[in-house]
Amino acid sequence: MEKIRALEIDNLKKTYKSHNAVSTEALKGISFDVKPGEIFGLLGPNGAGKTTLISIITTLEKPTSGDVRVFGESVLQNPLKTKTQIGIVPQEVVSSGFFNLEEILKYHSGYYGIKDNSVRINHLLDRLKLADHKHKMMRQLSGGMKRRMMIAKALVHSPQILLLDEPTAGVDVELRTQLWQFVRELQKEGVSIVLTTHYLQEAEALCDRVGIINKGELKYVGHTKEIISQLTQKKVSIVTNAGEKISFFLNKNQALGEALKEKMINLDSVFDLNISEGTLEEAFVKVLNT
Ligand SMILES: Nc1ncnc2c1ncn2[C@@H]1O[C@H](COP(=O)(O)OP(=O)(O)OP(=O)(O)O)[C@@H](O)[C@H]1O
Ligand SMILES: [Mg+2]
Structure with a gap:
């Protein structure tokens, strides 16, 4: 039996036509799923198409082609039903x-x-x-x-899906952590959450999976941890007894001992050693530059 998805984005295309015949291809055929109870991050630079995608999910905009299904129901065929299952916190405060x-x-x-x-x-x-x-x-x-009020407004009808377009833009550090906690509590209640953000640390802390879009195309989608481990390297920083600082990246699956041997660094000469994992931000930059 096929598992029901909270959201199915199915080959979504959107071209905005303007009066002077200049058209913008904001979405060029995007497909992905969001599972029930998942926090999904939609990442991408300015103009990537994130808000356009969210507007189509909420039926504020019509797709040029493709469809979105909310718990199996098409937003084009059954907008009244799908709208009641969604809460939206727009990018602009109204x-x-x-x-x-x-x-x-x-x-x-x-x-x-x-x-x-x-x-x-x-x-x-x-x-x-x-x-x-x-x-x-x-x-x-x-x-x-x-911003908090916009979130309250989005939740009055207890939706199963919450869409947050840049929820923490311009929000102070304390409030940001409170909002993260709130989002996690909603997740525990079973709500599926899609959020867009330019804070990659936020996405890394919150999102089970992320999709990276650029110029209307989905470049990468996967579990946050897997994206980081697939696309980044661990960084080793060493301070020697003589006070010399050395840093290098570990190749994928390379053992630390092997790397030290290769670099002819004797453990006896090491005063301090630190290994840091790659970040989602590094993975993001890599995806956008390849
Ligand atoms: N109503 C509209 N009419 C015409 N073009 C539009 C409209 N809304 C968005 N666009 C264009 O579509 C593209 C995608 O815009 P969108 O707002 O979806 O990007 P975004 O990823 O949300 O960016 P940001 O991170 O800046 O919020 C941009 O080139 C934008 O200029
Ligand atoms: Mg936007």
């Missing part, structure tokens, strides 16, 4: 007029047909540390609070 936070969340629940949602709303205000600000309007919030 300020909404004259309502305070609590009211915004109430009206937003109504948009999904949920009449009394106060338990969920209070829970979210609490979890996102917005309870003290619930009588304020969006414009009275700081940037980080606005």
